[in-house]
Amino acid sequence: METATPDDPNLLDKVINLAKRRGFIFPSAEIYGGFRSTYDYGPLGVNMLRNVKQAWWTAMVQRRSDIVGIDAAILGPPAVWAASGHLETFTDPLVDCLQCKERWREDKIDGVCPNCGSTKFTEARAFNLMFKTQAGPVEGEGATAYLRPETAQGMFTNFNNVLAATRKKPPFGIAQIGKSFRNEITPQNFVFRTREFEQMEMEYFVPPADAPTWHQYWIKERYDWYIGLGLPSAKLRLYEHAREDLSHYSKGTTDVEFEFPWGFDELEGVANRGDYDLTQHSNASGVKLEFFDQTTNEHYTPYVIEPAAGATRAMMAFLLAAYCEDEIEGEVRTVLRLDWRLAPYQVAVLPLSKKPELEGVSQKVLGELQPYFMCDYDVTQSIGRRYRRQDEVGTPFCVTVDFDSLNDHSVTVRDRDTTSQTRVKIDDLLGELRTRTGQH
Ligand code: ATP
Numbered sequence: 359m360e361t362a363t364p365d366d367p368n369l370l371d372k373v374i375n376l377a378k379r380r381g382f383i384f385p386s387a388e389i390y391g392g393f394r395s396t397y398d399y400g401p402l403g404v405n406m407l408r409n410v411k412q413a414w415w416t417a418m419v420q421r422r423s424d425i426v427g428i429d430a431a432i433l434g435p436p437a438v439w440a441a442s443g444h445l446e447t448f449t450d451p452l453v454d455c456l457q458c459k460e461r462w463r464e465d466k467i468d469g470v471c472p473n474c475g476s477t478k479f480t481e482a483r484a485f486n487l488m489f490k491t492q493a494g495p496v497e498g499e500g501a502t503a504y505l506r507p508e509t510a511q512g513m514f515t516n517f518n519n520v521l522a523a524t525r526k527k528p529p530f531g532i533a534q535i536g537k538s539f540r541n542e543i544t545p546q547n548f549v550f551r552t553r554e555f556e557q558m559e560m561e562y563f564v565p566p567a568d569a570p571t572w573h574q575y576w577i578k579e580r581y582d583w584y585i586g587l588g589l590p591s592a593k594l595r596l597y598e599h600a601r602e603d604l605s606h607y608s609k610g611t612t613d614v615e616f617e618f619p620w621g622f623d624e625l626e627g628v629a630n631r632g633d634y635d636l637t638q639h640s641n642a643s644g645v646k647l648e649f650f651d652q653t654t655n656e657h658y659t660p661y662v663i664e665p666a667a668g669a670t671r672a673m674m675a676f677l678l679a680a681y682c683e684d685e686i687e688g689e690v691r692t693v694l695r696l697d698w699r700l701a702p703y704q705v706a707v708l709p710l711s712k713k714p715e716l717e718g719v720s721q722k723v724l725g726e727l728q729p730y731f732m733c734d735y736d737v738t739q740s741i742g743r744r745y746r747r748q749d750e751v752g753t754p755f756c757v758t759v760d761f762d763s764l765n766d767h768s769v770t771v772r773d774r775d776t777t778s779q780t781r782v783k784i785d786d787l788l789g790e791l792r793t794r795t796g797q798h
Contacts, residue, residue, distance in 0.1 A: 430512025
């Protein structure tokens with residue numbers, strides 16, 4: 359079986375096209391001409407995005423006894439962002455091209471305007487990336503609120519609440535998945551950089567002396583998470599930030615990078631934030647955010663190791679890495695080789711014809727699988743066309759119900775990657791699919 363060249367120069371366009379056509383990702387407000395760089399997740403995209411987030415939650419919360427989750431508010435008062443340093447320093451250097459007047463982020467353009475080629479710009483100004491809004495009907499200072507530009511601060515401001523509620527001790531973590539907002543100067547590359555996006559972040563609180571070891575531990579864990587879900591190691595690398603490029607809070611950051619069509623770029627940052635955040639919030643709020651170690655009878659401020667990933671950006675990487683064109687019996691097909699845990703549908707139930715007897719059995723099979731798998735059901739077009747449609751959206755298994763099924767109580771299970779077909783008793787089908795997905 360041939361695999362399409364992974365370095366297809368049109369890969370990005372093909373994936374964007376497929377994403378729109380098959381209902382993964384639509385441009386927002388398209389009937390009004392769109393709203394630059396915002397996207398809506400369609401019927402398949404919402405499944406896949408939820409799967410990405412679930413895979414993260416399973417690895418980071420469910421399968422660990424040292425990490426708990428929260429879901430904090432998106433709107434926050436200025437005090438939080440003053441203490442975190444975001445009001446002061448969460449800025450990008452903004453320049454205007456003197457020739458065409460386009461605005462750019464200075465550190466992303468190498469001194470040449472991507473629009474007109476000019477090399478003459480205004481002096482760079484610090485542009486704050488936070489979205490500011492008004493909470494409540496009163497205009498004015500007291501009612502100012504910000505949309506969070508990262509989920510992390512909710513973990514710091516709730517540090518004491520979580521400690522009291524869970525009795526956790528360092529090393530322990532608080533995890534959160536949710537929307538963040540940044541008024542990016544140049545949002546671009548599909549959902550890679552958007553103004554509204556989803557993050558998956560975890561703050562891991564450790565005794566200060568142990569921070570370097572935990573930092574290395576989390577860099578490896580997070581790299582392995584992407585590998586485990588199917589990103590090829592040849593397309594992943596670790597990039598350690600130079601000291602002078604570190605964010606205001608960081609004592610050291612290593613990014614997990616993926617080779618996007620434009621080159622290696624950040625998927626996730628794993629930072630050693632030291633005691634910066636807890637100290638800042640303790641000082642600003644007057645509430646001590648510390649841990650009391652009963653064995654030494656001492657209070658201390660834990661250090662924080664933070665793996666910060668983007669859910670929407672990760673989904674894009676999984677789509678790009680999964681996209682393949684191969685040839686089956688002389689016919690080119692498009693196939694998304696997605697890990698079954700990420701695929702929008704794990705199973706498609708396909709009655710060979712619309713005859714009521716077949717549909718009856720098919721509906722029964724569907725009902726038995728639906729509690730365990732996200733299933734599609736498709737009765738339109740020829741069976742070959744239906745297989746291609748499922749391949750194209752990454753469905754690992756097609757279950758075909760044909761006329762023999764009425765007598766032998768069996769169905770055909772077709773595998774997306776090998777296209778092999780196996781006859782399986784309906785009674786054994788659920789067990790077969792669970793075995794094939796490594797669930798027992
Ligand atoms: P950059 O320097 O590229 O603007 P960053 O280093 O500031 O990004 P972080 O603050 O480390 O990004 O955010 C953690 C993760 O959140 C990123 O690795 C990325 O996956 C995701 N992320 C950040 N900004 C965006 C965005 N505008 N659109 C989509 N995902 C984003």
